[in-house]
Amino acid sequence: MENDKINQIETILYNEDLNEATKQVASIEDSEMLYVIAANYNWDNGFSIPKAIIANNNCDMSTGLMMFYLSDGIRLLEDRESVEQSGLDEWNEFITEVYSMLETDSFKRSNISYYPKLTKVQLFKLKKSNPSIPDFFLEGIDGNDIEIPII
Numbered sequence: 001m002e003n004d005k006i007n008q009i010e011t012i013l014y015n016e017d018l019n020e021a022t023k024q025v026a027s028i029e030d031s032e033m034l035y036v037i038a039a040n041y042n043w044d045n046g047f048s049i050p051k052a053i054i055a056n057n058n059c060d061m062s063t064g065l066m067m068f069y070l071s072d073g074i075r076l077l078e079d080r081e082s083v084e085q086s087g088l089d090e091w092n093e094f095i096t097e098v099y100s101m102l103e104t105d106s107f108k109r110s111n112i113s114y115y116p117k118l119t120k121v122q123l124f125k126l127k128k129s130n131p132s133i134p135d136f137f138l139e140g141i142d143g144n145d146i147e148i149p150i151i
Contacts, residue, residue, distance in 0.1 A: 035063045043070065054107075076099055111144050126138060
């Protein structure tokens with residue numbers, strides 16, 4: 001990834017003005033940049049940036065799936081009811097929206113890959129408890145691997 005793109009990503013990730021950072025994310029036209037921002041995002045900073053990423057028309061399936069898992073979306077796959085009753089409304093709303101967008105193929109297709117890091121036991125339990133989970137949630141999305149710089 002080019003240095004100027006990395007610098008732009010750093011500016012977004014370390015910007016203390018979330019409104020400005022959100023505007024910058026909304027204007028990104030490069031799927032790979034959105035993927036790298038999502039991969040490096042500090043979830044302790046809330047949901048403003050992740051929401052801006054999934055709202056960006058250039059966000060692809062792989063980035064959406066990665067964000068689903070990075071935000072602990074596996075809990076939704078394991079036990080939707082416990083997520084709904086968690087009292088964590090913003091998190092619940094976010095992972096439910098991302099799940100729905102993935103399931104309805106709302107993200108664009110690209111050549112970026114993402115494979116969730118699930119153990120064999122997790123895969124077995126998820127397939128057994130919810131056989132209707134679309135395969136890509138468990139197997140990932142084929143494509144090119146993106147080298148993710150640590151920012």
